[in-house]
Amino acid sequence: MEANKNKNQKSKITGIASLKEGLSTLKLADLQSIRKNLQIKNASSLKKAELIQCLAGEIPLHTRTIVSQSDERRILLIKRIIANNGVISVKNVEREEIAQLCKTGFMFTSFQNGNPIVMIPVELLPSLAELVRDETVLTVVKRNTEWIKITRGLLYYYGIVPHEKLVDLVERHTPIHPDGHAFIQVIFDAMAYYQEIQIDKHGYSYWEVHNPATILKEQASRKSIDYYPFTKKQLLEAGETDYVEQPKGFSQLVSLFKQEYLLPKQEATQLVEDLIIQVKLGDQPGQLLQFLQTQLTFESLEAVERLMNALIPLMNNTREWQLKGYTSEELSAQENKALLPLPDKKGKVISLQTRQNIGRNDPCPCGSGKKFKKCCGN
Numbered sequence: 001m002e003a004n005k006n007k008n009q010k011s012k013i014t015g016i017a018s019l020k021e022g023l024s025t026l027k028l029a030d031l032q033s034i035r036k037n038l039q040i041k042n043a044s045s046l047k048k049a050e051l052i053q054c055l056a057g058e059i060p061l062h063t064r065t066i067v068s069q070s071d072e073r074r075i076l077l078i079k080r081i082i083a084n085n086g087v088i089s090v091k092n093v094e095r096e097e098i099a100q101l102c103k104t105g106f107m108f109t110s111f112q113n114g115n116p117i118v119m120i121p122v123e124l125l126p127s128l129a130e131l132v133r134d135e136t137v138l139t140v141v142k143r144n145t146e147w148i149k150i151t152r153g154l155l156y157y158y159g160i161v162p163h164e165k166l167v168d169l170v171e172r173h174t175p176i177h178p179d180g181h182a183f184i185q186v187i188f189d190a191m192a193y194y195q196e197i198q199i200d201k202h203g204y205s206y207w208e209v210h211n212p213a214t215i216l217k218e219q220a221s222r223k224s225i226d227y228y229p230f231t232k233k234q235l236l237e238a239g240e241t242d243y244v245e246q247p248k249g250f251s252q253l254v255s256l257f258k259q260e261y262l263l264p265k266q267e268a269t270q271l272v273e274d275l276i277i278q279v280k281l282g283d284q285p286g287q288l289l290q291f292l293q294t295q296l297t298f299e300s301l302e303a304v305e306r307l308m309n310a311l312i313p314l315m316n317n318t319r320e321w322q323l324k325g326y327t328s329e330e331l332s333a334q335e336n337k338a339l340l341p342l343p344d345k346k347g348k349v350i351s352l353q354t355r356q357n358i359g360r361n362d363p364c365p366c367g368s369g370k371k372f373k374k375c376c377g378n
Contacts, residue, residue: 019059019121022108023052031055034105038062044154044242059105060124066104068130069182070230073241074133081120082129083109090116095188100193132277146174147183149239150360151204155197156238156245158227159280160205160212161320173232194241208277218282219320228325244273247327249313256310258301261296271295275311279318285311 023031028048034055042191043054067075071244077097081088090098090109100120101107106128107161120128131137150170154161161169167176167183174271176183186205191197198205198212205212230238237243250272256266288311289304300306323331 017108017110017119017121019123020052020056022110022121023055023105025108029163030102033103034151036060037103038066038105039346047240055105060127063106063127064131064137065122066106068137068140069144069186070141071186071190072141074193075138075141077101078120078128079132081118082125082132086120086122086125087112087117088119090118093118096195097193100307103192106284135156140216143174144186146236147176147195150174150232150235151187151190151239152194152196153230153235153238153243155204155206156243157235157321157325158219159209159215160203160303162203162216166204169227173235196241206321208280210281215282215321219324222322222324225324225326225331225358228319228330230325237315242339244276245319247276247314247317249310249315249317253310253314255306257296260306272314276318277316280321282320282322285315288315 027049031048031051032044033218035051038055038058040054040058043051044160046254065143067078069076077088077093080092087110088224093101098109101118102109106120106124110117112119135366147170150173151166154169155164155176167180187197191199194359196207198207198209200212202212205215215316232272238245253272253275254265254268257263257271258265261268263271275288275291283291285308292307296306317327319325319327
C-alpha cells in the first residue's frame with residue numbers, strides 16, 4: 001500500500017512546471033473533463049498526446065473567461081499563488097476547491113519537497129497577474145461575488161427556491177438582466193466550486209436540505225405569506241461560506257452545554273449549530289430531544305426540563321425553510337393572517353428510566369405532568 005502511494009507521488013510533477021508538463025500528469029479522462037469545461041470543440045476523439053498539445057494551446061486563450069466567471073475568494077487565491085511564485089500549500093485550500101480548480105486546466109496538484117501543493121504553470125503567471133489587476137475584470141468579479149452570496153443567502157434562509165423564482169428574488173437586491181446567461185453560468189460554477197448549492201427538477205436548494213420536494217410542498221401550502229423580505233446586507237452575510245445564524249437563545253444553549261455537560265466550547269457550539277439545521281428542517285421538540293439523547297447523558301428529568309426551557313427560545317427564533325424564512329414567533333405574532341398549521345412531524349423520545357419509546361399518550365419525559373402529545377411532542 002505504501003509502495004503504491006510513493007509510486008503515485010513520484011508520477012506527479014514536482015515544483016513549478018510548464019503547462020504541458022502539468023497536463024501530461026493527468027489521465028485522459030481528466031484531460032477530457034478540462035476540454036468539456038472549456039467547451040473546446042472538435043477534440044473529443046484526440047489521443048492523449050494530441051489532446052495535451054491541443055489544451056496547451058487553448059488554455060491560455062481561456063484564462064480571461066475563467067477568471068471573469070470567478071468570485072473574489074477565487075481571485076484572492078490566484079493572487080496568493082502568484083505572489084508565492086506559482087505555488088501554495090494544499091493546506092490553505094479546501095479539497096473540493098482543489099478538485100474544481102484543476103478542471104480549469106491552469107492549476108495542478110503537485111509535490112514540493114515532499115509536501116502537497118497547488119501550482120500554476122510558470123508561463124501562465126504573467127497573464128494571470130495582469131488579469132487579476134484588470135479593473136474591467138475586477139468589476140465583473142465583484143458582480144459575480146454578489147450574485148453568488150445573495151443566491152447562497154437566499155437558499156440558506158429559504159432552503160429551496162424554484163427555478164423560475166431565483167432570478168426574481170436575486171434581482172430584488174442586485175441587477176441580473178441583461179446578463180441572465182452569465183448569471184446561470186456563474187452560479188453553476190459556484191455550485192461545483194463550493195458544493196453548497198444543489199439543483200434538481202424542483203429548483204435550487206441549500207446543500208443540507210435532505211428532501212427539497214417536501215420543503216417546497218410545505219412552502220406552497222402557505223400561499224398567504226411571501227418569502228421573508230431579507231435585506232441585501234442580511235443575504236450577503238448569510239452568503240458567506242460556513243455561515244450559521246445565531247438566533248435568540250444561541251449563546252444560552254451553548255453555555256448550558258458547557259456548564260452542565262462539560263462540553264468544550266467548540267463542541268457545544270457545533271451541537272447548537274446542528275440543532276439549528278434540524279429546526280430549519282422542521283423538526284419538532286420531541287425529535288430534537290431524541291437527537292440530544294444520542295449526544296448527551298441526562299442525569300434527571302429536571303435536567304431535561306432545563307434543557308427544553310433553553311431549547312424552546314432557539315426554536316421559536318430560528319428561521320425555518322418551510323416557513324419561507326420566517327421564524328415561528330414572527331408568524332404567530334402576525335394578526336389576521338390565514339396560515340396553515342405547522343406540519344405534524346412527531347419524533348420518538350426515549351424514556352430516561354425505561355429506555356423505551358414514549359407513546360403520544362404517555363407522560364412527557366420533561367416532567368411537566370402533561371401527556372407527551374400535549375407537551376414536547378406537540
